Amino acid sequence: MLTLTDNATAIVTTLVSRQSEAPDAGLRIHSSSTAAAQGGASLAVLVATEPEPQDQVVEISGTRLFLDAAAAVALDDKVLDAGVDEEGSVSFAVMAKVA
Numbered sequence: 709m710l711t712l713t714d715n716a717t718a719i720v721t722t723l724v725s726r727q728s729e730a731p732d733a734g735l736r737i738h739s740s741s742t743a744a745a746q747g748g749a750s751l752a753v754l755v756a757t758e759p760e761p762q763d764q765v766v767e768i769s770g771t772r773l774f775l776d777a778a779a780a781v782a783l784d785d786k787v788l789d790a791g792v793d794e795e796g797s798v799s800f801a802v803m804a805k806v807a
Contacts, residue, residue: 709766709784709785710766710768710773710775710783710784710785710786710787710788711768711786711787711788711805712768712769712771712773712787712788712789713787713788713789713790715789715790715791716788716789716790716800717768717769717771719790719791719792719798720735720771720773720790721770721771723735723755723798724755724771724772727755728755728756728757730757730758732757732758732772733755733756733757733758733772734755734756734758734759734765734771734772734773734774735753735754735755735756735771735772735773735774736753736754736755736756736759736760736763736773736774736775736776737751737752737753737773737774737775737776737779737783738751738752738753738754738775738776738778738779739751739752739776739777739778739779739782740752751778751779751782751783751802753800756774758774759774760774760776762776762777763775763776764776764777764780782802783802785804785805786802786803786804786805787802787803787804787805788800788801788802788803789801789802789803
């Protein structure tokens with residue numbers, strides 16, 4: 709199952725709270741039609757007020773993530789990290805879990 713670093717948890721919580729007042733809002737991670745550089749899944753994110761009917765809902769420390777089928781498979785047993793650069797742009801990184 710997907711886990712989040714402390715940074716990712718804080719950043720996702722902040723993004724969602726700033727972009728939606730819906731009580732069940734979360735960050736939706738979904739497949740993108742853009743090909744990934746290393747041939748892996750290409751994923752996109754957006755703040756959503758609720759999950760799509762087919763989404764897997766993951767709640768970690770009060771942070772809600774909505775994963776479409778492709779994202780759920782691609783992120784299984786992974787760690788999601790996030791950071792904010794000097795200009796305020798958020799970036800996400802997917803890492804393998806350390807056993």
